[in-house]
Amino acid sequence: RELTVDLGERSYPIYIGEGLLDSAAGYFTKHGISKKSTLMIVSDSHVAPLYLETLEQHLRGEGFRVTSAVVDAGESSKSLAVLEQLVAKALEAGLDRKSAVVALGGGVVGDLAGFLAASYMRGVQFIQIPTTILAHDSSVGGKVAVNHPLAKNIIGAFHQPEMVLYDLNTLQTLPIREVRAGLAEVVKHGLIWDESFVEWCVTNAGKLQALDADALGYALYKGCSVKAAVVSEDERENGLRAILNLGHTIGHALEAVAGYGELLHGEAISIGMIGSAKLGLRYGAPQSVYDVTKQSLQSCGLPTRLPAHLDTDAIMDAMSHDKKFKESKMVFVVPVAIGKVEIKSDVPVEWVREIVEELKQEA
Ligand code: NAD
Ligand code: ZN
Numbered sequence: 001r002e003l004t005v006d007l008g009e010r011s012y013p014i015y016i017g018e019g020l021l022d023s024a025a026g027y028f029t030k031h032g033i034s035k036k037s038t039l040m041i042v043s044d045s046h047v048a049p050l051y052l053e054t055l056e057q058h059l060r061g062e063g064f065r066v067t068s069a070v071v072d073a074g075e076s077s078k079s080l081a082v083l084e085q086l087v088a089k090a091l092e093a094g095l096d097r098k099s100a101v102v103a104l105g106g107g108v109v110g111d112l113a114g115f116l117a118a119s120y121m122r123g124v125q126f127i128q129i130p131t132t133i134l135a136h137d138s139s140v141g142g143k144v145a146v147n148h149p150l151a152k153n154i155i156g157a158f159h160q161p162e163m164v165l166y167d168l169n170t171l172q173t174l175p176i177r178e179v180r181a182g183l184a185e186v187v188k189h190g191l192i193w194d195e196s197f198v199e200w201c202v203t204n205a206g207k208l209q210a211l212d213a214d215a216l217g218y219a220l221y222k223g224c225s226v227k228a229a230v231v232s233e234d235e236r237e238n239g240l241r242a243i244l245n246l247g248h249t250i251g252h253a254l255e256a257v258a259g260y261g262e263l264l265h266g267e268a269i270s271i272g273m274i275g276s277a278k279l280g281l282r283y284g285a286p287q288s289v290y291d292v293t294k295q296s297l298q299s300c301g302l303p304t305r306l307p308a309h310l311d312t313d314a315i316m317d318a319m320s321h322d323k324k325f326k327e328s329k330m331v332f333v334v335p336v337a338i339g340k341v342e343i344k345s346d347v348p349v350e351w352v353r354e355i356v357e358e359l360k361q362e363a
Contacts, residue, residue, distance in 0.1 A: 005228040010160045020167035025062035037098040038065040042113035044073040047105040067093035078146045100125035106132035114144025118159030126161045131170040133182025141231040181266025183300040189226035195339035205299035246333040247272030253318035270302035280335040306359035
């Protein structure tokens with residue numbers, strides 16, 4: 001499958017299929033990646049042992065000059081310190097302005113390598129080879145960043161890739177918890193945009209969790225299509241792009257309070273989407289919107305209850321650090337129908353507090 005992210009002269013293709021890792025060189029050549037300049041593959045300590053050698057050997061065999069850097073798996077690698085190490089490696093290997101940086105991994109590697117590509121010599125070409133389901137979200141849209149100890153994703157840029165190569169075979173080794181967490185963003189893309197896709201997800205939730213290649217290919221195609229459509233209309237988040245934050249206001253607060261690791265991002269936003277659906281009810285959405293939201297997330301094996309030991313005050317406090325907080329009103333993405341959300345900028349803080357409490361009682 002193939003689709004295009006339509007951004008004028010920065011448009012780029014997303015290829016989704018089995019075995020793309022072994023045919024990457026053809027796509028590279030087609031999209032003007034130079035064989036004269038060294039390209040640098042960035043991967044992490046889980047993904048590299050599984051797929052790096054295959055990709056390196058294939059590219060070298062096709063005449064590309066390749067160097068690689070492997071960072072520790074996990075969010076902590078999205079740091080300025082690791083970025084600095086990567087820059088040192090890039091300089092040592094002689095990367096120049098015509099070089100490309102290739103991200104082989106999940107969202108962590110994509111964001112880190114993407115920021116390297118955005119900043120090294122004021123910007124070089126960038127290729128995304130996502131290996132998680134979640135990365136269908138992070139690899140499309142051009143947001144790249146590293147974290148600061150005080151805030152996530154705070155040092156970053158918009159830097160669109162030349163292409164996204166999604167090899168479904170790489171997903172076969174993904175731990176089931178990561179599979180489910182990634183499906184949360186897939187379902188989110190349905191909930192904000194496409195009712196029939198939500199129904200499809202519920203019907204195919206079993207196949208998706210069993211990593212059926214056809215089902216996964218379709219789900220990632222649809223998820224990427226929604227993301228691409230939204231980003232095409234609003235590349236720099238001046239308006240529409242905000243709908244992608246469904247479930248993220250509560251979700252980010254939960255991640256921060258639980259400590260990164262206890263709740264995966266997808267798990268936190270799953271609970272957050274239930275919270276948003278509860279808000280929807282208060283704004284008059286039909287009960288079925290809440291019911292279908294819950295059913296779609298539960299069918300994918302995702303949590304819907306907020307862990308009771310997480311302190312409500314701490315969660316509210318964490319949300320106040322999120323930029324979406326003005327006086328006693330908050331901004332939320334709220335489902336009004338399945339496949340349709342609205343931005344509400346007048347959500348009473350008290351409602352949010354009540355919903356956080358309700359989420360602890362959720363079945
Ligand atoms: P991740 O990159 O940490 O991957 C999750 C885990 O799976 C890691 O341990 C990784 O080593 C492992 N893994 C990856 N691929 C594997 C494979 N094929 N087989 C076995 N193990 C594999 O996390 P993620 O969930 O992919 O991404 C989360 C990151 O994405 C966060 O840092 C988040 O901020 C970022 N993100 C960015 C955007 C954006 O628009 N740029 C959007 C959403 C999320
Ligand atoms: Zn997200």
